[in-house]
Amino acid sequence: MKLKILSWNVRGVNDKSKRKIIKAVVRKQMADLLCFQETKMQVMSEGVVRSLGSGRFLDWRALDAIGSAGGILVCWDKRTLEIMDWEVGRFSISCKFKNVDDGMVWVFTGVYGPFTREERECMWEEIGAISGLWEEPWCLGGDFNLTLYQSERNSHGRITSVMRRFAPILDELGLVDFPLQGGSFTWSGGLNNQSWARLDRFLATPTWLDQYSRGGGIRRGPSTFRFENMWLKVEGFKDLIQGWWQGMVVRGSASYRLAAKLKELKQNLKTWNREVFGRLECNKAEALQKVEFWDLVEMERSLTEEETNRKKEAKEGYAKWVSLEETHWRQLLRELWLKEGDRNTGYFHRMANAHRRVNSLDRIKINGVWLSEDQEVREGIAHAYHQLLSDNPGWKADIGSLQLKQISQPEAEGLELPFSEA
Structure with missing residues (x-):
């Protein structure tokens, strides 16, 4: 199974215009798992998560920001990954997943590192504790806010105490550092924006690397002419x-x-x-x-x-x-209730391409009781209709002559069934 993970320090998702940019990148990458750092959201909401373009079939966990600093969001496609357990720490979120396709169980940890030496020691203790929670293959991704080698800064400089501390921790935990592709640095700042460094990285255990490879893509065909x-x-x-x-x-x-x-x-x-x-x-x-x-x-x-x-x-x-x-896809979907920039998710994107709608029920309420399991829903609906048809002779069909009553529109509008859709 190929797995695609996107990790990104977005530096805030509380701005609507920035979320549009994030959504465009997310939609293009088509990742199975997304990890956003520095969300700057004290309380993450379902609406914000969905506005990032993650799609209808998603689940998520978040580490709330303290004030306007920090914050991590991890979300995934439920058709690909099933969450089994999770832990929220001070600097990380860890999720234990099972692949829907092959049943493989593994762990992902999203990290947003601190800046001070004291807090970094707390982060190492937290990551060490996570390594002892589960024995499955493990991958970590995020912004660690530190470098591992001298070459990871454009100024090079000397080997720091942070580097000396980082390297043996990776050895102790048995983690392998992924090499970067497409560039040497992931952050820029300082005076006149002239300081560059690699602060973001993926780390993984050898067992995780044996199971997965990176890949993915997107294909689109030309569309017929229409007024856009x-x-x-x-x-x-x-x-x-x-x-x-x-x-x-x-x-x-x-x-x-x-x-x-x-x-x-x-x-x-x-x-x-x-x-x-x-x-x-x-x-x-x-x-x-x-x-x-x-x-x-x-x-x-x-x-x-x-x-x-x-x-x-x-x-x-x-x-x-x-x-x-975004305006193009809104028109293509022909969803008049859709607010521009708010719900243009990957699910609706695929629906427009396929020219079909996928209907589904997560749960159903029958006689005041919510049912979610497939077997319960089937039995509940059958029982409700059986009771309805038994109580009202006017609804019955003459089985011998195969005659069914056709309900007119006014009659249909007045019907009240004993169950309702969620």
Whole structure:
């Protein structure tokens, strides 16, 4: 089984605009398990979790922030992972999972490390205690707020006491450090943003590495042409439409002129969409590449004022394409009740692609009693209908002649069944 885990220090999820960016990345990564550090949420809520784009089939656990500092959120796809046990510490959340596919049991620990020496010692004690809780394969991921090697800082410097302490702890716990791909550092800051370091990492036991590999991806096909509501958010688009419409000269009856101008407008939109606007996913990916480019440049040297502005423009451009993509999927779903930026989850994303709706019941209330087990639900519904049909002869069907009564709409609206959907 291949397992994909995403760990990310998001530096706050209490801002709606930032959650849109997070959601775009989450949806693209299609991870089975998500771990967000520094949520800055004193009390995590279901609404915030779902607004991050984790999907309908999710479960989650959170370590609340203290004030506006810290906080960890771990969430996962229940179709892939089943939680068996969990522990919430001061600097970590640990979850014991069982894979739905193969029944493999393993442990994940999400970490957000402290800054002071005294608190780091408490963190090492906490991680050591976690290692003694379970014997299953173990993976840790998160922002440890410390480095392991001199090369993990752009300034290199000397070997610190933190490094000397970190290395033997990994040996003692039998943990292997994952190498980074795509870059050398995960954090930047300091004066003029010129300090770079690797503070985020994944660690795992050899037994965990033997079981899993990293991978994943996403595929999308082209969509048929339609008028996209997201075009209305493009600067100058309405003026463009007005110019096209006023520039069309058509003679004939009013109905013919309308039909002819609409046909020509459709062709203009097709050409503009293909040659100017471009494919949404490609534009978003290109915008993200620009952001990553300036990040790499800034790792090597200080940015000029002009380059700093261009980096800011790149980030704003990426946020714009994320917003447009969200509007596109909202239209595709045709869910009028859906608030933009609030519930565009992976579940609805897949529903739009497949053009079908998956209906399900988590539980049902019959005669005032909630039932959740499959067998209980089946027996409860059968018993309720049996009682209903037995008590009301007008509802019975003549089995001998196979005649069934057709209920009219007014009659149907007045019926009250002895059970209700959750």
